[in-house]
Amino acid sequence: MKETETKTEKRTENSSSLSSTATTLLLSLSHFFCHVAILTYPAILLLIKNKFHTNYEILGTVAGIYLFLFGAGSLPVGFIADKISKKYILRIYLGGMAFFSFAAAVSSNFYMFCVSIIFMGLVGSIYHPVGLSMMSFIGKDKLKAFAIHGIAGTLGVAVSAAFAGITGYFLGYNFPYFILGFVFLILFILSYILTIKDGPEKNYLENAKEEQERSFKAAFKGFLVDFFHLNLIIIFIVEFLNGFVFQGVFSFLPAYVGLELKNFLFFHNQAAAAGGFFVTIALIIGVIFQYNSTKITKNYKPHRAFSVLVLISGIFLLVSGLTHNFILFISILAFSAFNFSINPISNLMISQNAHQKYRATAYGVFFFAGFGIGSIAAPVGGIIAQRLALHWIFVLYGLVLTASFLISIAIKDGKFD
Numbered sequence: 001m002k003e004t005e006t007k008t009e010k011r012t013e014n015s016s017s018l019s020s021t022a023t024t025l026l027l028s029l030s031h032f033f034c035h036v037a038i039l040t041y042p043a044i045l046l047l048i049k050n051k052f053h054t055n056y057e058i059l060g061t062v063a064g065i066y067l068f069l070f071g072a073g074s075l076p077v078g079f080i081a082d083k084i085s086k087k088y089i090l091r092i093y094l095g096g097m098a099f100f101s102f103a104a105a106v107s108s109n110f111y112m113f114c115v116s117i118i119f120m121g122l123v124g125s126i127y128h129p130v131g132l133s134m135m136s137f138i139g140k141d142k143l144k145a146f147a148i149h150g151i152a153g154t155l156g157v158a159v160s161a162a163f164a165g166i167t168g169y170f171l172g173y174n175f176p177y178f179i180l181g182f183v184f185l186i187l188f189i190l191s192y193i194l195t196i197k198d199g200p201e202k203n204y205l206e207n208a209k210e211e212q213e214r215s216f217k218a219a220f221k222g223f224l225v226d227f228f229h230l231n232l233i234i235i236f237i238v239e240f241l242n243g244f245v246f247q248g249v250f251s252f253l254p255a256y257v258g259l260e261l262k263n264f265l266f267f268h269n270q271a272a273a274a275g276g277f278f279v280t281i282a283l284i285i286g287v288i289f290q291y292n293s294t295k296i297t298k299n300y301k302p303h304r305a306f307s308v309l310v311l312i313s314g315i316f317l318l319v320s321g322l323t324h325n326f327i328l329f330i331s332i333l334a335f336s337a338f339n340f341s342i343n344p345i346s347n348l349m350i351s352q353n354a355h356q357k358y359r360a361t362a363y364g365v366f367f368f369a370g371f372g373i374g375s376i377a378a379p380v381g382g383i384i385a386q387r388l389a390l391h392w393i394f395v396l397y398g399l400v401l402t403a404s405f406l407i408s409i410a411i412k413d414g415k416f417d
Contacts, residue, residue, distance in 0.1 A: 078364015
C-alpha cells in the first residue's frame with residue numbers, strides 16, 4: 001500500500017515538475033517576444049519615416065501612445081486576471097499579438113499601420129500581470145524560474161534593435177512584423193498543447209462560489225485587508241521610482257555613452273555606433289548577473305538584498321553621471337549588473353506579499369507603477385538635457401535610486417510567504 005502511494009506521489013511530483021518546466025518555457029518565450037515586438041517600432045523608425053514620408057513629431061506621438069497603453073493597460077488586466085483563468089487571457093495576448101503583427105505587416109497606408117502598432121501596445125500590456133502571476137504559482141525554486149523569465153525579457157530588449165534593424169533594412173520595414181506574427185501564432189498553438197500552471201490548485205469555480213456567498217461589503221473589506229497592506233504599498237512606491245530610473249536611463253544611455261565614449265577603444269568619432277555597442281555590452285552583463293541573483297537570496301532575505309542592490313545601483317549611476325572615459329564605462333557596466341539583479345527579486349517579493357487571490361492585480365499595479373507612471377522619466381530627462389546637460393540626467397536618476405533605497409528599508413518579511 002505504501003509502495004503504491006509512493007509511486008503515485010512520484011508520478012504527481014513528476015507531472016508537476018513537467019508542468020512547471022512547460023510553464024516557464026512558454027512564458028519565457030512569450031516574455032522575450034513581448035519586448036521584441038514592443039521595441040521593433042523604434043528600431044525601424046527611419047525605415048517607417050522614409051516609407052510613409054512622415055515626420056518625427058508624428059512618429060513620436062504614435063510611440064508615446066502605444067508605450068503608455070503598454071504600461072497603463074496592465075492595471076485593468078490584473079484585476080480581470082484574478083477573476084478568470086489566466087490561461088485564457090494569455091491566449092488572448094498571444095492571438096492578439098499575432099493578429100496585429102500581421103495587420104502591421106500588410107497595412108497599405110500609414111494610418112492603418114499606426115492603428116496596428118497602437119493595438120499591439122494595448123494587447124502587449126496583457127502579458128506582464130498575467131505572465132508574472134502565472135510564474136508566481138510555480139512550486140519549487142521559484143526565484144530561479146523568475147530569473148530565467150527575467151533574462152528572457154532582457155534578451156528581448158537587447159536583440160530587438162538588431163533583429164528589427166537588420167531584417168527591416170534588407171527585407172523591408174514590414175518583414176519583422178511578419179516574423180513576429182508567425183512566432184506569436186506558434187506560441188498561441190503551443191499554449192493549447194503544453195500543460196501549463198495558471199494559478200493555485202483550488203478550483204476557480206469554488207473560488208467564485210465562495211465570493212458569491214460573501215456580501216460585497218465583506219468581500220471589499222477582505223480585499224483592502226489582504227491587498228493594501230503597508231509592505232505591498234512600499235514595494236509599489238519603490239517600483240515606481242525604480243521604473244522611472246530604468247525608463248529614463250535607457251532612453252538616454254545610448255546617446256550619453258555614445259557622445260562620451262565616441263573615441264574610446266576602436267571608435268573614432270562614431271557616437272551612434274559607440275553608444276549601441278557599449279549599451280549592448282551593458283545589457284549582456286545585466287543578463288549574466290540577473291541569473292546570478294538567484295544565489296543572493298540563499299544567503300540573504302529578499303527584501304534586504306533588494307535594498308542593497310538598489311543602493312549600489314544608485315551609487316554607480318551617480319558615478320556615471322560625474323565621470324568620463326574608462327571610469328564611466330566601468331560604472332555603466334556595474335550599474336547594469338546590479339540593477340538587473342533587482343528584477344527577479346522584486347518579482348519574488350510581490351509573490352510573497354500579495355495574496356494569491358489578488359496576485360495578478362498586484363503584478364498589474366506593479367507593472368503600471370514602473371512602466372505606466374514611470375514613462376514620465378523620458379520627457380523629464382529631455383527637459384534636463386535641454387536646459388542643463390545630458391550627464392545631469394544620470395545624476396538625477398542616481399539620487400532617485402538613493403531615495404528608493406531609503407524607502408525600501410521599511411520593507412519587512414513577506415506577508416504571505
